[in-house]
Amino acid sequence: MTFIRNNAFILSILYWDISLKHKTDIVVIGAGPIGLFSVFEAGMLKMKCHVVDALNFIGGQCSALYPEKPIYDIPAYPSISAQDLIDKLEEQIKPFEPTYHLGQQVIGFHPQTDGTFDIITSKDTIINAKAIIIAAGCGAFGPNRPPLDNIESFEGESIMYSVRNKSLLKDKNIVIAGGGDSAVDWAIELSGFAKSVTVVHRRNKFRCAPESTNRMEKLIDEGKINLEAPYQLHKLHGAEGKLHSIDLIGFDEEIKNIQCDVLLPFFGLSMDLGPILDWQLALEKKHLSVSNETMETNVKGIYSIGDVASYPGKLKLILTGFSEAAIAAHNIYNLVYPNQPLHFEYSTTKGVKIDEKL
Ligand code: FAD
Helix, strand or coil: CCEECCCHHHHHHHHHCCCCEEEEEEEEECCCHHHHHHHHHHHHCCCCEEEEECCCCCCHHHHHHCCCCEECCECCECCEEHHHHHHHHHHHHHHHCCEEEECCCEEEEEECCCCCEEEEECCCCEEEEEEEEECCCCCEEEECCCCCCCHHHHECCCECCCCCCHHHHCCCEEEEECCCHHHHHHHHHHCCCCCEEEEECCCCCCCCCHHHHHHHHHHHHCCCCEEECCEEEEEEEEECCEEEEEEEEECCCCEEEEECCEEEECCCEEEECHHHHHCCCCEECCEEECCCCCCECCCCCEEECHHHEECCCCCCCHHHHHHHHHHHHHHHHHHHCCCCCCCCCCHHHHCCCCCCCC
16 A cells, blocks of 8 residues: 555656665654644653655744744743744654754655654655654745746755745845745845845835835835836846846836845745545644544554644644644554553653663
8 A cells, every 4th residue: 555646657767776774663644733742752662753744844834934924822821922932842752863854855755564653754754663753844845946847956955945044145136036025024124234236026016014115215225126027027147046137027027137146935825734635644634643642643653733634623723732642652552552551640650861872
């Protein structure tokens, strides 16, 4: 039984051309807050995890959609920003040494005769695990890519869909495409830091906070930001992953060429549950049906927690997902250690070696 989006031929090529096959107790699909906390719960029961996420950073919705927003319903934190919550979760699970596989989507899995699974990612990584926890939220996040020829060959070095390391943009000619908060906020942030900042937008109006538009307009008047509107991205020029310039196209089909070392297209993120829907797992309105006593799906060894999991009375909240992570880990223990009964213990009894390996 093979569950993979593409056909069996592609799977067989992937499967037999394995250069790197990892082995672990649990593969966690999704590095959102709930996937991350499941590493803690698994770790407390001496189970190792590999965590895969389509994004090239951890944090799921918290980091991708609302990092600066305060969350008020995390127990014991009257208020904590979404990114701080993720930073604290990362710190909390560090002693359990999770292995991250970021920037790759899990596209399929292959059940083995010994009851384990081989999980396959879009970068051909294969991970053998005794159990799978699907903590996929609303699906794999991916940037909305502008439809430009050859765009993949510039991604990473010259085209970035999010800014994780601002220093890489110092003294570069930056082109920012888009008309929302991210485009305007980064144009303001990079003006004076980059060599030049050009904002390309297909309209003259921006969809962002009015104060941000006012600040950007002031910087445009001062000559610190160039505005090209109404224009759209048309063609990329460069070689070996490095951009040199971009052609823009106006409504009257007029082409304008501008210098560009780094393009930041900010056209939002798309979410795609995609391949998971094809895995023959029981579904309830595009969510995975689980038993809330175990968090197991209809397939033995495959569990689901967090926003993507569904059962009667489900509340889509981070705190609910944390509890689901604990329930799933306690049930997976019997798969990983079939001959060792689980004796329930509090974390205060077990302890966590914060600075050393467990
Ligand atoms: P997500 O955070 O969605 O993470 C899932 C991850 O799985 C993603 O990173 C995705 O890329 C990855 N993924 C999916 N499919 C694959 C695949 N096939 N391969 C690899 N990776 C994959 N909740 C609260 O409790 N309190 C609040 O105040 C609150 N405020 C919110 C405000 C906003 C603006 C939003 C958008 C949400 C808010 N939420 C709040 C909801 C909360 O963020 C979610 O409940 C939480 O993020 C769910 O966590 P998760 O780990 O289940 O999924």
